[in-house]
Every structure is written in structure tokens, then in C-alpha cells.
Amino acid sequence: MDRTVSVSRSEQMHEKLCAEGDHSSLHRFNYCFDYIGDKAPYVHPPFLKLNAYLRTKATRARRQTLEENEAEANIMHNINSIDLHPRQAGLPWLTGYGVVRQNRFWREAQERYHSLLRAFAEDEMAQNTPFGSAITVADIAKKELKDASDKTSRYVPMLFPLGDMERTILAGEALALTLVFDEAYEIFGCDYEPSFLQSLMPPHNNKDLSPKTRLQERIWSTLEKMLECDHIYGNGGQDTIDTLVAYASRPKPPSRVYETMSDYYDFRYDDGGMGPTYAMIKLSIGSNVDFHDPKFTHFLRLIGEQTLGQNNIASFDKEKRRYLSGMFPGFEQSNGVMVIKRLLSLPTDDAAKAIAYAYQLETERQIDTELERMAVEGDLSHEEWKFVDAVLLMSVGNIMASITMSRYGGAAARLES
Numbered sequence: 074m075d076r077t078v079s080v081s082r083s084e085q086m087h088e089k090l091c092a093e094g095d096h097s098s099l100h101r102f103n104y105c106f107d108y109i110g111d112k113a114p115y116v117h118p119p120f121l122k123l124n125a126y127l128r129t130k131a132t133r134a135r136r137q138t139l140e141e142n143e144a145e146a147n148i149m150h151n152i153n154s155i156d157l158h159p160r161q162a163g164l165p166w167l168t169g170y171g172v173v174r175q176n177r178f179w180r181e182a183q184e185r186y187h188s189l190l191r192a193f194a195e196d197e198m199a200q201n202t203p204f205g206s207a208i209t210v211a212d213i214a215k216k217e218l219k220d221a222s223d224k225t226s227r228y229v230p231m232l233f234p235l236g237d238m239e240r241t242i243l244a245g246e247a248l249a250l251t252l253v254f255d256e257a258y259e260i261f262g263c264d265y266e267p268s269f270l271q272s273l274m275p276p277h278n279n280k281d282l283s284p285k286t287r288l289q290e291r292i293w294s295t296l297e298k299m300l301e302c303d304h305i306y307g308n309g310g311q312d313t314i315d316t317l318v319a320y321a322s323r324p325k326p327p328s329r330v331y332e333t334m335s336d337y338y339d340f341r342y343d344d345g346g347m348g349p350t351y352a353m354i355k356l357s358i359g360s361n362v363d364f365h366d367p368k369f370t371h372f373l374r375l376i377g378e379q380t381l382g383q384n385n386i387a388s389f390d391k392e393k394r395r396y397l398s399g400m401f402p403g404f405e406q407s408n409g410v411m412v413i414k415r416l417l418s419l420p421t422d423d424a425a426k427a428i429a430y431a432y433q434l435e436t437e438r439q440i441d442t443e444l445e446r447m448a449v450e451g452d453l454s455h456e457e458w459k460f461v462d463a464v465l466l467m468s469v470g471n472i473m474a475s476i477t478m479s480r481y482g483g484a485a486a487r488l489e490s
């Protein structure tokens with residue numbers, strides 16, 4: 074592609090992506106991945122009432138003072154984040170969601186995300202785990218640190234737009250741990266043995282553990298800061314630690330073929346780290362809500378299906394490549410596009426992506442309906458609505474991040490050169 078043409082396309086996108094006054098806070102991007110392209114011309118994003126719901130809150134908040142309606146004032150008027158307009162900017166916006174926020178503290182969060190990964194890369198145990206393996210835990214971190222600013226640290230400001238600087242940094246460090254735990258599990262397949270990862274987390278790694286390796290020290294200092302946040306307000310720090318410990322230790326499910334999508338998502342919800350994700354959202358906003366309360370069950374399950382469903386399509390090519398090189402043995406059961414392809418006997422991967430995309434949009438429509446139901450009969454407090462809004466923004470942010478990082482689209486999605 075002609076360099077001048079592509080650079081100016083990138084400039085045009087950035088220009089239209091946010092208000093002029095927000096440009097100094099915008100996390101600019103070098104990749105733009107259209108993972109559907111012309112594969113599904115018959116599928117169109119639905120009209121969702123939730124977009125108006127989020128925007129109306131902003132309108133109401135503008136009319137009211139913070140004192141009168143503090144809980145409602147914090148989404149669109151949240152001082153930690155800026156409003157993005159991906160559709161207006163011409164990004165391949167494959168969703169009915171229309172309200173997108175980006176955290177302003179992306180530089181600070183990125184720096185600490187990468188410094189935690191460096192601690193993994195330099196750790197002697199990480200360099201030898203699994204023992205004798207061609208790819209080690211340290212290699213996972215090293216790979217992520219190459220051209221790092223286009224990689225998964227881009228998730229942080231998009232998944233957690235509402236947090237202040239400290240909380241966003243900490244949620245980001247928790248995400249870096251999730252990434253390492255997730256990749257280790259995926260790559261090692263049936264040989265997965267969690268004792269090294271467990272040695273980094275409580276109960277093994279705690280205040281009294283001495284001596285600590287540098288990596289253990291680095292992680293413990295992060296976990297302590299999460300607990301300090303809880304002292305100020307909420308219990309998202311403790312929830313983050315607990316869910317990460319469970320995530321690192323999760324047993325390998327028996328290898329089997331899923332017979333329904335619901336059966337598949339029973340597995341994938343835990344496999345994809347929805348528990349840690351909801352805990353990190355709580356940590357980022359400072360929240361005391363109990364996300365296991367039955368009033369959230371259906372909503373959070375649907376959000377999990379939307380988020381993971383979108384990830385299954387966006388990450389399909391990357392995961393298939395890994396599978397073909399022997400590095401992701403569980404791909405056929407783990408990626409939902411493959412499950413849909415098998416259940417519906419679809420002829421090609423592209424056909425399966427198209428139907429998976431329609432399935433994602435149907436899930437968004439169900440989220441919309443569930444939100445209406447919750448508004449009428451859910452009996453949610455202000456704090457619980459704030460959590461719901463932050464969960465919605467996570468689900469939107471996941472899409473924005475996956476389009477603009479190099480992880481899924483690779484070189485073909487690079488804007489310049």
C-alpha cells in the first residue's frame with residue numbers, strides 16, 4: 074500500500090476518534106484489524122437501547138450537580154476517561170455497542186504492565202518452567218515485551234476506563250498476571266502444572282515469606298497495594314487476588330466435545346478468565362458489590378458470552394496458527410468459532426466466523442433485554458448500577474482493544490509502511 078495514503082488514513086481516523094480537546098489523552102494506535110471484512114454481508118449490528126441508557130445518564134448528569142446524583146454522574150462525565158467514536162472514525166466496528174470510553178492513564182498503566190512482564194522475563198524459575206521445555210514462562214513474557222506498546226497492555230485503558238491512576242495501574246498489573254497465567258495454560262496443554270505460578274501468589278507468597286525472589290517481591294508489592302485500595306473503599310483488591318489464585322490453579326477440564334453452545338460457555342467462561350475480569354473491574358472503580366449475587370447472574374453470563382464470543386472471532390487466525398504449529402492443542406474445543414463450525418456443519422472457517430458474528434450480535438440483543446428487565450425488577454443500588462455500567466464498558470473496550478492491537482491482526486493489519 075502507498076505509504077502516504079495509509080498514513081493519512083491513520084491520521085483521519087485518529088482525528089475523528091475523539092474530541093479535539095481529548096487528543097492529548099488519546100492512546101493512538103498503529104493497527105486496525107477488520108476480522109469480518111466481507112464475510113458476513115447479511116449480518117448487521119442491532120439497535121441497542123443500552124447506548125441511549127448510557128448517554129441519557131450523561132445528559133441527566135449534566136443537569137444535576139455531583140452532590141445530587143453522584144452515582145449517575147460518573148460514566149460519561151468520568152474525569153479519568155475520554156469518549157471515543159470508532160464508527161465516526163471509520164474503524165471496522167463490528168457490534169451494536171456505541172458508547173466507548175478510554176482511560177487517560179494509559180501511559181502509566183502501560184509502564185507498570187511492562188515492568189511486571191520484565192520481572193517474569195528475568196526470573197530464573199520462570200526461565201526454567203516448565204523444565205526442559207522449548208517455550209518457558211519467561212519466553213511468554215519476553216515475546217509480549219517485543220514491540221510491547223502494540224500488544225496486550227492496550228487492553229488496560231479500554232477494559233478499565235473509569236479508574237483513577239493508581240487503581241488503573243493495579244488492574245493493569247492484574248491483567249498482566251492473567252495474561253501470563255492464561256498463556257501458560259494454553260501452551261502447556263495437558264502438561265500444565267501450576268506449582269511455579271502458585272509460588273508467586275498467596276497463600277505461598279505473603280507478607281512473611283522470606284527470602285522472596287525479585288519476582289515474588291514485585292508481585293507481593295502489587296498485591297499489597299491492591300489491599301491498600303480496599304482499605305480506602307471496596308473489596309475488589311481481595312476479589313482480584315482470590316480469583317487470580319483460582320485462575321492460576323484451575324484444573325484441566327476433561328477433554329471432551331461440547332454438544333451445545335451453553336455447554337461450551339460453561340467451560341469457556343472460566344477458561345477465559347471472566348471471574349478475574351469482573352474482580353479487576355471492581356478494583357478499578359472501587360466497589361463492594363458481590364458479583365456472585367443472583368441478581369447479576371444472567372447479565373454477567375451474557376457479558377461473558379459477548380466478550381468471549383467476540384474474542385473467539387478476533388483471535389481465531391492467531392489461535393489456528395498456534396494450533397497448526399502444535400502450540401495450542403485444545404484449539405478445536407476452546408475456540409467457539411470451531412464449536413459453531415462443528416455444531417452447524419459449516420463448510421469453511423469464514424462461514425463459521427460469519428455465523429459466530431451473528432451469534433455475538435444476538436447476545437448483545439439479549440444483554441439489552443436483560444438490562445431492561447433489571448431496570449424494572451432488578452432492585453439494584455447505585456453502587457450496583459455503577460458496576461453494571463463498568464462491566465458494559467469493559468465489554469465494549471474489549472472490542473476496541475482487539476481491533477487496535479497487533480496480537481490478532483498481525484502485520485496485515487498494520488496501518489503505516
Ligand code: FPP
Binds near residue numbers: 251344345346380
Ligand atoms: C481472552 O481469551 C479473554 C478475553 C478476551 C475475555 C476478556 C478478558 C481479557 C481481555 C483479559 C484476559 C486476557 C488476556 C489475553 C490478557 P483467550 O484466552 O482466547 O485470549 P487470546 O484470544 O488473546 O489468546
Ligand code: MG
Binds near residue numbers: 384385388389392
Ligand atoms: Mg481467544
